[in-house]
Amino acid sequence: METLQVKRFVENIHIELLPKLQIESVNPHDLVKVHHIPPPWILLGTGNYAAVVHHPDFPDLVVKIYAPGRPGFEEEVEVYNRLDKHPAFSQLFYAEDGFLVLKRLYGVTIWDCVQLGIRVPKRVIKDIDKALDYAKSRSLFPHDVHARNVMMYEGRGLVVDISDFLDKEYCSKWDNVKKAYYWIYLPVIYPLKLRVPVSLLDFVRKGYRFISSLGKRVMGKR
Numbered sequence: 617m618e619t620l621q622v623k624r625f626v627e628n629i630h631i632e633l634l635p636k637l638q639i640e641s642v643n644p645h646d647l648v649k650v651h652h653i654p655p656p657w658i659l660l661g662t663g664n665y666a667a668v669v670h671h672p673d674f675p676d677l678v679v680k681i682y683a684p685g686r687p688g689f690e691e692e693v694e695v696y697n698r699l700d701k702h703p704a705f706s707q708l709f710y711a712e713d714g715f716l717v718l719k720r721l722y723g724v725t726i727w728d729c730v731q732l733g734i735r736v737p738k739r740v741i742k743d744i745d746k747a748l749d750y751a752k753s754r755s756l757f758p759h760d761v762h763a764r765n766v767m768m769y770e771g772r773g774l775v776v777d778i779s780d781f782l783d784k785e786y787c788s789k790w791d792n793v794k795k796a797y798y799w800i801y802l803p804v805i806y807p808l809k810l811r812v813p814v815s816l817l818d819f820v821r822k823g824y825r826f827i828s829s830l831g832k833r834v835m836g837k838r
Contacts (some may be wrong), residue, residue: 622709625674625717633657633679634715639667641683648683663777670720678706682714689714692779698754704747704774721776723769726793727762730801733811736768741797743773748790761790821831 638651647662653669660678661670663687670678682689693716696708710717729736743764747760759780767774780787805812 621674622677622717625671625679626710626712627676628674629679629715629717633669633671634681636727637669637681638756639681639683641665641686643687650740655659658802665779676720677709678718678720684714686777689716691782695756695778695781698756699769699778700754702747702750704743704750704772705778706776710719716727721767721769723767723774724733725764725767725776727764728807729768730763734768735809736797736801737771737805738802739771740768740773741794744775744790745794747773747775750780751775751778754770757784757787758790759783759787761787763793763794766793771813 618690631778632654636652636654637657639648640651641648641664644664647664650659650662650667652658656672658671658672660670662668665678665688667683668678669678690709693708693711696706696711696716696718699705699707701707706721707719708716708825709719724732724734726740728734744761748761751758756778760777760783763777765777787799788835804810
């Protein structure tokens with residue numbers, strides 16, 4: 617990426633975006649709320665702590681902006697520095713005061729693929745497995761990897777969110793996604809190109825979160 621292009625992008629962030637952007641995180645377990653984005657900036661997605669925005673004049677760049685009061689900015693910068701360059705991950709070009717300029721990743725999340733009936737081949741799952749192994753080789757700990765945080769682009773797998781990769785606590789989310797993929801999705805949903813309603817996906821997501829938190833509380837009492 618040319619340094620001049622990144623510099624122009626950062627200038628636009630300071631002049632056009634940040635003064636008018638309205639973003640807040642009401643609950644750390646829910647997606648942040650973006651109340652206003654000045655045109656021509658466009659919201660690409662939201663997480664529990666931050667939002668990702670892009671500008672049509674800079675198609676290969678995005679800016680990830682943390683909501684006020686939410687942690688994780690410094691940790692995410694450290695993760696990207698350790699990852700350096702890898703085709704399955706984004707790349708950090710600039711970081712300052714709660715926002716990161718990153719290489720834009722194109723694709724459709726696995727969550728949306730299931731909802732829209734888009735087939736997800738096994739190669740995508742294997743790509744993500746290899747990417748997570750690479751992260752481990754860089755002294756990172758893949759964490760919070762789930763269907764909303766991984767994407768498919770041209771039949772290849774991508775990992776979108778690495779913000780929790782310094783968390784050493786074991787996380788079973790990706791293992792659970794793979795179990796659902798091989799036990800349910802591949803034999804039933806994949807061949808029929810079934811669409812799974814978003815209401816059902818949300819029910820499964822919230823149910824999983826409840827069971828996981830309950831399990832942690834039970835283990836903590838032992």
